[in-house]
Amino acid sequence: MLCDFEPELIISDFESFSYLFAKMRRLPIISIDNMQIINRAKLNVTVPKSERGNYNMAQSIVRAKLPRSRQYFVTTFFDLPLSKENTTLVPPIIRPEILAAPPTKGRHVLVYQSATNQQNLVPLLQQLPDQEFRVYGFNKEEDHGNVQLRAFSEAGFIADLASARAVVTNGGFSLISEAVFLHKPICAIPIPAQFEQWLNAAQVEQMGYGRHFEAITADNLRAFLYGLPGFETALASYQQQGNEALFARLDAELALLSANASPTPRPSKAKSSVVPSFPMPH
Template sequence: MNILYGVPGEGMGHATRSKVIIDFLLKEHNVQVVSSSRAYQFLSKSFPGRVHEIKGLHFAYKNAQVSTLGTFLLNLKSAPANLLHNFSKYLMIDKSFKPDVIISDFESFTHFFAKQHRIPLISIDNMQVMERCILDIDIPKEETNNYRLAKTIVKAKVPGAKHYYISSFFPADIRKKDTSIVPPIVRDAILKAEVSNAGHILVYQTSSSLSGIKQVLHQIPNLKFYVYGFNKDEKDKNVIFKTFSEQGFVNDLASAKAVIANGGFSFISEAVYLKKPVYSFPLKNQFEQFMNAAYIEKLGYGRHFDELQADSMKAFLYDLDKFANKLSAYKQDGNSQLFKALQKQLKDM
């Protein structure tokens, strides 16, 4: 079967989980991939000759939050050239590759291609939980507009799929047909990781614009912090910045006492899988991150705070044993549930 797989370029979580699924699909199918930005670079190395570069949207950050105006201006400036590039890529794929089915991880190019050619479309992502399920968390007044906007975007992103597989570390009641919830997709390095507790805290930042992080962490001098996301190697007292390497990152995560992060789904899912308590302070103006952080606290896997502060850190550390006890009950059989469901779905097409 010929499969066209779409992966967005913003945020590496889409790319790392899509790689796991593409590896599985390639055992029986011919897969071609479209992606952009860092995700394209990552996937093209993993699947040489199978990945086609398109131009996608990008977020602009300021002071560790999404800048609405900056994001609009950033994408407006590049829109004409991006549309021309994507149209030429569309014509090339249309001529050289005839997909039997299309899979989209919250990616628009493949959705458009599927609709234009009336090809069955499967959605695999974590975002559709906002639109197709009932959220069992309190949504404060200040998050209401972000929730409405996020839900509108999600609803419009990949409509009309034959089936929606929603990857989630938390349970949710499904409210729409043709929808299934599956556990988070976990990469092989995490599945094979040896879990321990070396006593350090791993800090992961998707936005390097967060200022003052060292000053906060210096206020807890008895703990060592490994910090990823700033693209530098530097040591300052108990704070050690590290440039990214997959194996080094996985080793530090698997041996961490706990983790500190924003609200990104993929990292939080990996922390939960490895049973690491989570201090989550989501990026502002991103409801999906708020939702993930809220569920971390609801499930007792950690705490949800508005920002990174020393006093909040101390409160989080005080309850680590309680969080670890809750996490000990989390169970997931690797990626088997999604793989079995996807295999059956493809056979039935």
Template sequence: MARILYGVAGEGMGHAIRSRVVIEHLARTHDVQVVVSGRAHDYLKARERDHLGVNKIWGLSIVYEDNEVRNFRTVLENVRGAVAGGWPRNVKAYFDLVEEFRPEVVISDFETWSYLFARTHALPCISVDNNQIVNRGEHSPEILAGHEADYLVAKSVVKAKLPGCFHYLIATFFEPRAVKARTTLHPPVLRPEILAARAERGEHLLVYQTSTSNEALPEILRGAGRECRIYGLRRELKEDLRDGNLVYRPFSEATFIEDLRTAKGVVSGGSFTLMSESVYLHKPMLAIPVKKQFEQVLNARYLEALGYGVSADELTAERLQAFLSRLPALEARLATYRQDGNRELLGHLDRLVAEAASNGASPDPLA
């Protein structure tokens, strides 16, 4: 049994959903302490078990407006959070863990604090995320076309996030060539509820949109000619609200997965988690990435290149109809996708943890 410190980025829920699966797997045979910020803390805390502790820390956040990252407001909000108590809270958590837990291995899902803990204490750090594909994969000019500058910026940011890890496990449904050492690509980590779901071909569209800036969205969806089950736009709802062929739903994990497994198609942003779940269940997706989020653009571009869906800069009636007209071809292509649960990544991680714990290897700062 190894003592593992596991860091989870708190921005968005994708990191928490993936990390929940990995952490529960590790906690069966290891002693695991988790550090996590934001909404992800509550999600993981609710699943706390023996040999598993979930500790809340302050983390960076991103400000979105009109389906676009607002850089200046993001900086202001994070500075305000740090001054108001974020950093002191992290420092206290740091010393508490040093004294009480003394981890042997660190695993980071794109989380900085745990990585810095590993570097400070010369501990091996294993990276498990999807973001490192930006820096450690080779992407063709066709995939990057029109976003070359954004790619260089994103690559620099991702490279600086967790340099010199013991190994990089990258979860991905697309497979560009890995161009750096100690890097392996694996199928996405899927929550057990998705693995247990059995896809059926329904007639409705599952729509997940959190931005309210597109005032034409309801009218666009009315033109779909089929029922649209919409999540994210009416967060105050306690029960379904029907407006013609539009059904606004309050969020429920079980209902959402049921709507996903029986959907004809999915309309959403460029989130890797929902995209990888849609691919696994063979559901075509119309992806509208958040502006200035290059990783989402990359996900959507590969989705389209593989024939699993369509990428669009914004949702319009014309783009929605073009997506609907391509559904048969997209379904045929998705039918070829296969994934053997989470065995590949988790099996490799088990071997890495054993190796790292026995060797006590420290990170290579030059990698």
């Protein structure tokens, strides 16, 4: 029965209910998510004036989420110096379907955009008739010459992602992380006023994995596609052994908690750490 459930630890992925439950029960909390990088690391990119308000707001929101957790595992495809204690950078969590999808290099470019975000997308892509685009986001099956609209299918999307020559998307962490894992060059156009998306897109360009633009235009896409060889070279240095680094660190944290046999959080003087085996490219 539910009343017999007596947890000893709460793991939260940026979710408040479990955090409040842990606080009420005086239980230790481990945070696992990508958002905490906004609050617990020092940025290595210049935030433009137009994004500073979004940055400050995002930092305030993230800071208020899961404060004083026992440990923060921050999932990320890029490396940043840490600014807070009890923090460990780990590679992104990759779902089993992506781990099982061997990457190949096809002729098409995978495009993921919502219909409300880019209404003129099809005629825009048709301005590059020598390129093949497979577009997700409109949830319809239509053939427009070099542009094929695809209805959503998880299996179909993963197959098209694994075999794409490049990816055009917004700044969402999940798809960018999967593209990086599969070594697919990325053209990132973040949703406006979403600082976390802006940061992901800026890091794509900073790491040499692709380009960061404010909007999709034919000229921007041409510039991105022209640079594919260089992006592929940069991505080749990214290596990630599935989710092993995160699981290893989580197992170590659980073992330490069990050995201490106490729900009391560690002193605030505990050192932050970066996973030694995290193969961040230079």
